[in-house]
Amino acid sequence: MTTETAPAADAGETREMNMIEAINSALDIMLDRDDNVTLLGEDIGYFGGVFRCTAGLQEKYGKTRVFDTPISECGIIGVAVGMGAYGLRPVPEIQFADYIYPGLDQLISEAARLRYRSAAEFIAPMTVRSPFGGGIFGGQTHSQSPESIFTHVSGLKTVIPSTPYDAKGLLISCIEDNDPVIFFEPKRIYNGPFDGYYDKPAKSWKGFEAAQVPTDYYKIPLGKARTVREGDALTILAYGTMVHVVESVARDKGVNAEILDLRTLVPLDIEAIEASVEKTGRCLIVHEATRTSGFGSELSALVQERCFYHLEAPIERVTGFDTPYPHSLEWAYFPGPVRIGEAIDKLLEA
Incomplete structure (x- = not known):
């Protein structure tokens, strides 16, 4: 395994986290470290997100740092582009990857091209988080895997973690990156390990006993x-x-x-x-x-x-x-x- 697979010996305090908890920890750390980091999306504030990835963050950081938006994906992403150009580091959440299509014009025509079009006078340091893939019997409107659409677009980065440790370290790197990033979160493994074939608990999943995640700041390079x-x-x-x-x-x-x-x-x-x-x-x-x-x-x-x-x-x-x-x-x-x-x-x- 590579050195990024598990916490280093000097990683400090660790605790067992599933992917949802690791993502929440990354967002919490970045909101605390950088006043320019702002979260926005449907139901992410008071409710804490449909999968609870932002639970407790509005209460901790206030409604100007973690705020709910109308049901308008093009509006969410368009606002995030403007926030990034202004100097903020927005982290918009699209509730399901299937809902991201109304915002494609803002992502492709604006966010991905802003640095180039402005000769680097403006950038779009935004990280678009979204759960993707199957695992919840969501059918055609809640289970798609559209990653290849975004890998085709010059100017966008596309990141997909597979473990809680990677999810936290990669998300922190994405938020600190000066380019727009699509951060897809596999919902089938949000809540922990499974037996690899079916969606049933696997307490003995190889490596899970050692799947400790540092509670402090760390990064995994993109x-x-x-x-x-x-x-x-x-x-x-x-x-x-x-x-x-x-x-x-x-x-x-x-x-x-x-x-x-x-x-x-x-x-x-x-x-x-x-x-x-x-x-x-x-x-x-x-x-x-x-x-x-x-x-x-x-x-x-x-x-x-x-x-x-x-x-x-x-x-x-x-x-x-x-x-x-x-x-x-x-x-x-x-x-x-x-x-x-x-x-x-x-x-x-x-």
């Missing part, structure tokens, strides 16, 4: 992947919830797979990907989003361009299906043990 486990049979590239799924599959199959948690899609740690694929000669890409034009397509192209002469088998992808997101059948939609296991077998037999 653009650095995490080696979840080392191996030489094949490389598996994943992010968010899928990191835990592929780890469970590899462990249960007894495959000596090297698993990389990308953590940030833009900027991407292409050097870590190259080093791993050159070592193993095989590459599997797994993500929850639909297959066509998903971020796995870009990863596949990059690996093909940079590692072609090291590959011993064609690159494989396991993704969501090219269909509207199903409501009652979401567990069939997720990349799971059967499809991932078949892809692993195909790679190893090639």
Whole structure:
């Protein structure tokens, strides 16, 4: 594992946190450290957010630092762009990633281009937080994974944590970054570990006993992947919830797979990907989003361009299906043990 996987020995006081608690801790610390940090979004103030990520923060910092907005995603993001240009560091929350589309014009035409258009006279240091992906049977309007839309836009950074420790350290780095960042939070693992296949408690989830998160300030740099486990049979590239799924599959199959948690899609740690694929000669890409034009397509192209002469088998992808997101059948939609296991077998037999 990389040094960012777990707290360093000198990290100070730690406590067990799930991802919601880690995000709340990061926001609390940044509100306390920097008077320019401001939170805004639907129901984030008095109610503390639909998933409780901002619980208690309005009471602690007041209604001018943590405030509720109308149900207007274009308004939320547009206001945040102006706040950033003015000198603040806004952290707008979009209640579900599915609701972010009305704000695309503000994100793409304004936030992403402001530094370039103004010759760096103005910037948009904003971090757009939003839960994404499935896991709550939310169907087509609460479960989408639109990350590839934002990785396509020059000027935006896209970050997706997979652990509470990473969520806190990455979120702090995002808030302190001078560029606009999309920070997607996998809701399926908001409340803690699961068995990797189904949404049921897994008290014995490997590593959870040591999943302590520092209570104080710390950062994880953007653009650095995490080696979840080392191996030489094949490389598996994943992010968010899928990191835990592929780890469970590899462990249960007894495959000596090297698993990389990308953590940030833009900027991407292409050097870590190259080093791993050159070592193993095989590459599997797994993500929850639909297959066509998903971020796995870009990863596949990059690996093909940079590692072609090291590959011993064609690159494989396991993704969501090219269909509207199903409501009652979401567990069939997720990349799971059967499809991932078949892809692993195909790679190893090639």
